[in-house]
Amino acid sequence: MNRFAILTVCITLGLSIAAPPAGAGTYSDEVRNPTNRAYEDALVRLKVDLPTPFDATGLVVRKDGEQVPYQVEVIEGEPGAVEKGHIWVAPTLESGQTARYEVTLDGDPQDFDARAQGKDRGNGHVQLENDKAVRIGFEDGELSFTAEGVSVMADRWQTDMTETSAEAELLASGPLFSRMAVRYQFDGKAGLDRDTPAYAETLITLPAGKPYALIHQSHTMHRDDHQIWRIEGVDRSLDKGLMRRWYDAQFSAAPGIEEFDLEPGYTRLGETFIKLQPRWSQGYDHGWFFGATDGDHLAGALALRAGKWHFPHDNHVQPGVEQTDGAAHLKLPTFRGERYWALVLGGRQLADDALSLAEFEGFAPLDKLHNEYILEWEGADDSTFGVANFYSNNTNPTAMLRGWARNAVRDARAGQTRNNLRTLYDVQARMDPDWFGDYDSHWSPINPNFYTDFMKYPLARLVTLRNHPRFDELAERAEKIMRDDFEHTVTLPGGAGNEAPGYHEYAMKEWAELAPLLREHMGFDITEWERWEEGARFLLRISQPEGEGSRNFNPAGDTHPGRPDPFDVARRHGVRENARDWKTEEFPGFGVIFRHNSGTADETYLSFKAGPNRGHYHGDQLAFHYAHNARKRVIDHHVGYSPRPGQEHMHNRLAFFNDRFEWANMDGHERLIAFETSDVADVAIGQVDSERLREQKKMPPEDWDARGPLEHFDQDIRYRRTIVQFKGGAGEDYFIFRDQYEGPTLGVRFCIHVLADRMQRRDDAVHFDDDRIRLFIASPREWELDSLPFEHDREGGESTQGALLTTEGDNVEFITVMYPGGDARFERIEDGRGVRVTIGEQVDEVTFHHGLVHQDDQPGDADRPVVTARRNGEQVLSLTADAIDMQRHQGDVGLFVPDVGYPFGPLPDWLIRQRTEGY
16 A cells, blocks of 8 residues: 555545444535635545445535535445545635534436546646646656646756666546555665665645645655655746745745845745755744745745654755746755655635645645544533634743733633633643644754743643543643653653753743643642653752852853742752752753862862754853862853853863864763763863864854854764763862864864953963962963953853964864862873872873874773873772773653754754654
8 A cells, every 4th residue: 555545544534434323324414614714625534434445436425405516535445345435525614614524325326527537647747637727747757737837847866876767656536536645765775774675755736726736745764855846837837926925024024925046046046045944943944835936927836734753954945046947946865764745736816815725735725624623612602713823923932922821820810711612712722733843743942931931922822622522531631741841851860851951941941830720730740740840950060159058050052141040940840858968960962060169169160062962052052160278260151132142162081173163062962871970080081073064253143043154074074072070188179181182183172161250371271360270281282372251241250361272184182180279289191191190199191092082992912001090199080992982872751953043053863863753
């Protein structure tokens, strides 16, 4: 059976065709238009129970007593003996109008015109055509679409595999719709593990009376593979583009239709104009409609049904233009997953009608309302409801929706009930995956807290519908939403947020407002779920000391200063802990917190961002934030929104540059690959890889949603950081860093930003405020010092001295000691691959083995040393080769796809494998 025939059963509410009550001979259903808009020729599946098997060729379907055209979709069986299927009708209904349908067996059905013919002409030639003069053909392996004045040819593949077959199958022909499936197969295998035969399949449905074809595509190929569908005018060129974005560059509501010349460079995407997706987005590069026109005719694409997309961010429909001749095209990626969209073909007015078409086929198709929504409520207000404008800024979770949610919570707490279909519809629509996407399909909510914000409103409003007889069914959907939210926000073990600590706490606060309502009215208690406590415990345990016994939030990402007391947050979630009990600890997804004397005035604290959770984070992969004697000393700059330094060189880590980009981010997703602790020393190793640099400004403010320019390299930029903490003994706690870089020849900067008034270089060390902090450089021998001071007065203000230690090469190693004070001596050992620190009579040594990043994770002796630490000649820590694990698990949490504002590059395969397991 064709794969899409199976999918139809899975993703829709398929009819359950079972034996009717004894004596029953007529089977009826009423289709009502509950909205305030009209539907014309709307395809709808009837909810009727027929005995099986039944003969579909003898069915008679009457609407209000008159025979009407219908079509049977056979899922199992054959037309003369249908075991499972759908009966489709196509009513035209005004607002509030109802049509009564009756189905009888073994009748004398009337012949109706085949308004959407499908023909199999043999030799692999399949053709569809409807009464709107839309023609679709597949012949000699090529797929084409034509209408008056326009044509679209799916004629070019971009892949290194060889196409082995291209076949079309006619699936339906009749008075209501025709359908074909086109399947391409290739000679290679694809998927993350290259174990799936590579294919691409397109299911095309051509409805009667419509100027478009519905396209449902599924594929598994290589990462950059795609197909090009070329758009042309029949008699004259299509030289203008029409586009609808989700958001404009002024951070406001979506603009209207943009008209532009079909030339490269209209947007910042070069030859591509926009990336189409069927879900609201905060990104400038995302839209939902594109058309190419000559002023009279139009061909284009309309993104539909977010709930039918899988791995959506790999499946954007990408309209663009050919550099050679200016012809428009649609680039259709085929890496993995599914997408659902409409190819529109006809007159220029289709651009003006795009929103209406999207409502009709996307957000509120009558078939979905009839079969998937609860729309009955005896005694309730049965007035029609308005189809929500999903394309407006009302979908923005950060806008007016937050106020609506607060009001909905207030109403629910006050015991308010609503007995009207308008609220019943609105709640279901907002919980519908077609509106805001679904985590199971790997939709990114842009940030996890956006999903929390968006869903808070319908969940609170749902409480007011508790008198509905089918309330329990809606409550089950609410519980699924909450579990998804928890599972994609809080990482286990350890409770790390999928986004920065401040936003993680924000989501938890939103949950706390809903918790009593959900417990009392929906029968589930989120405060009993493991992630409820673990998320709060994480915020507490990574909190930084602020002196005099107080603590504040870890400042990573867009976490603003002045958050609530972490102990108060924890107590509200049932977590009570003593900071004096904490030791150096790993938090999968986030990284490591190094500690000593925690909870005292002598506390040492260093936060190492070595995990791939990246919601509301910026260029801080492998960066650290440091406190000594319970006070901040080295700042990882995050200062709210104005200014917000997203630059890599404003973080305490290596930064990279070249002749083209003096200031740049490497992006990528970091991971912790080794971790060991002992009584005297602790060590952690993290790594991040990228194949590009992305240009940045030297100083804040950061540009929102900055995506380039980019420079790609043939070999990866590979950055590995090892941090060793020495604890106790004769002097202060201190840290030794090993920063390794391999890749193309680049400029490399070691960056550190210290709360200090001045700095200066003395031989092989940089001193801040004399010796408040000393940075000794054991390797490399040659480096240049540049200054990058920064200060601001936002949210309490900060003033730092930034030291940039610069060298260049394709294999660079920095080994540095960060010591808080002046009572220590530093020496190079092991030819600069180690360091000796002498404090009075105490002698500490750290030796780093091997000189290249890749040498430490190559197969070899498991006990081969990588890091060795000694105190007074006695070994206190040894990390061997078997401790380095490039597949180390980075935590059980959903896959966050940073699609807007956080362009870290493609999700790496290792992260996809870990975080899509079970989804």
